[in-house]
Amino acid sequence: MKTFTRSEVARHSAENDIWIIIDASVYDMSRFIDMHPGGAFPILEFAGKDATDAFYGLHKQDVLLKYNRYKIGTIENEQPQINFYQAGDISKVPYAESSFWMGYKSPYFTENHARFRVAVRKILDGLKSEAREIEDSGERPSDEFVQKVGAAGLLAANIGPDAVHGIHLPGGIKPEEYDYFYEMIVHEEFARWACPGLGSGLLGGMTISVPTVINFGKPALKAKVLPLVLSGKKRMCLAITEPYTGSDVANIKTTAKLSSDGSHYIVNGVKKWITTGCFADYFSTAVRTEGGISMLLIERTEGVETKLIKTSSGSSAGTAYVTFENVKVPKENLLGVENQGFKVILSNFNHERYIMLCGASMAARLVVEDCFKWANQRKVFGKRLIDQPVIRNKLAGMIAQVESMHNWLENLTFQMNHMNYDEQSIKMAGPLALCKYQMTRMLHHVSDDACQIFGGRAITKGGMGRNIESLQRTYKFSAILGGSEEIMADLGVRQAMKYFPKGARL
Structure with missing residues (x-):
């Protein structure tokens, strides 16, 4: 130069x-x-x-x-005065990162976690430009793009410690070392893309469906399906919700009748609002069998059709209306035990909500960082926004809410690290539900204040307010999917009542 x-x-x-x-x-x-x-x-x-x-x-x-x-x-003889972001950088803006990454002490994170975050951030920063092109176009994430993420070990890493055996992880982290704090980092780093549509299409359906095969699939089925999905060569979704029943799983109408020779099921019915469904090669599907609800892994074959449902998150989510018409499904594709599908369905709710919590926390933190930067550089009536007490007050409220929720999330992550699956099932459903309820309330307030700080830019797609507009448009997904706020609040209290001491009085 x-x-x-x-x-x-x-x-x-x-x-x-x-x-x-x-x-x-x-x-x-x-x-x-x-x-x-x-x-x-x-x-x-x-x-x-x-x-x-x-x-x-x-x-x-x-x-x-x-x-x-x-x-x-x-x-000549001048140096840049503005910090230029490099791939993998940890932000120096106050509250742009959680406390450990800002130089504070943590009882949870280690230097290995720090090395892992930088490695993951470098990988995803390198893919961010392509990710945003897909998000803005609303197109299907390409096979090449999905396989890049899979080759980096980051598809498996999204599913948790049970999915990374034999996977090469970023930062030289050994699979046996991988815990829920590493997983938290992965969800946060994907959230930094601020591509909710692509995020759903790439990860949403996969993260909630693959565990049904890991935990309930027969060995031959696991050997066939998991390597293909975790490498990005095939895609998978969870097909439970129907237009008639919504979250009322007990009343689903999709049927699976065993053939006369007992070799396969014949499936008929429809599913709706199926994340990643338009792109899926495999559908982990709730069906009504002769004696109750069962779960089947259905391959995209003759009789399976999908139609795009356009949602606020964008078409790259691949949200689908799925039709099954006389679809033949091998009996070996039964997940778990016939007529005991509720066990399969309920098995992953806690983890699904945990994933949503991690992404929501970082989405809000990303907005706080943008607001802090904007308030420092934007001048109105001869003053920076940050010089206005009302703006500092809004920032204070946003920061306090984000930090409070993140600290609760870190505590829940610690509990998950020190409980087996059975103990998590007993103890974590209520706290995770209440945390999700409060997290989505936090998103509402942070999004609202961020819009006021950014003004017109906050309601314009792309540009300076991209992250704020994205959160404002899509935060309700977190408040509805995986259990609505009202259901989460009720579940949290009902779970607490199980342990309410009978003799307790004022």
């Missing part, structure tokens, strides 16, 4: 010869001006001048990376 003086840059201020300065770097805008989405005027206004403040008032740093080819040099 060449070096220039500011006076040299100033000479390039004609309409067909435009140089500008952004944080001690020099950019030739001559070829870009006709392509500038905001028209020629904003660039012409700063031709030959320093445009740093104006640029950061309109754009994120990602734009500089995207158009780095127009950089031709730097200003």
Whole structure:
């Protein structure tokens, strides 16, 4: 890169010869001006001048990376004054990371966890640009993209400690060392993409369906299906909800009748709001058998059709209306015991809610970071936003709520690390349900205050307020999916009442 003086840059201020300065770097805008989405005027206004403040008032740093080819040099004897994010960096903005990553002590995290987070962040930062293109287009995540995530060990890592045996994990972490705090990190780092549609299409259906095969599939079925799904070569979803019944699983209408020779089931029925369903090769499906509810793993074959349901999270979620018409399913694809499908269905609710909690916590924290940055750089009526007491008050409320919820989540993660599955089933359903209830209430308040801080940018897709708009548009998914707020609140109290001492009185 060449070096220039500011006076040299100033000479390039004609309409067909435009140089500008952004944080001690020099950019030739001559070829870009006709392509500038905001028209020629904003660039012409700063031709030959320093445009740093104006640029950061309109754009994120990602734009500089995207158009780095127009950089031709730097200003002589000047150093950049703005911290430029590099892949894998841990943010230095207050409360942008949870306390351990900001230099505080933790009873939970180790240096291995820190090394793992940086390694995962580097991988996902490298995929972020492609992820956001998929999110914005609403397209199906490509096989190549999904397999990149699988090759990094990050599909299996999303499912938890039981899924990573034999998997090469980032940061040199051994599978036997992998615990729920490592898993928490994985969910948080994917949430940093701020791509809720893609996140659902890539991970949503998989994380809630694969455990049904891990825990209830026959050895031959596991050997066939798990390597394909965890590598990203095949995709999988959970098909329980129906248009007639919603969450009332006991009243599902999809039937599975055993053939006369007893070799296979014949499945008929429909499912609705099935995350990843449009892309799925396998459907872990709740069906009504002769004596009750059962679970079958159904391959995409003749008689299986899927139609896209458009939702607020975006079409990359692959949310589907699924039709099964005389679908033949081998009896070997039965998950668990016939007529005891409720055990399979209920087995993963705690973990599903845990995944949602981790993603929600980081989504809110990402918004806090953006608001903190914006309040420090945005000037209104001659003052920065951060100089206004009302803005500091909003930030304080957001920070306090995020930190409170995250600390509860860390405690629940610790409990999960020190309980086997049976103990988790007994003790964790209530606390996880109440935490989810309060977490989604927190998202509501944080999203609302963030919108007020960002103004019009908060309701504009893309650009400066991208993360805020995304959260505002989609946070209700966390309040409804995996158990609505009302159901979670009731479940939490009902679980507590199981241990209420009979003789307790005021």
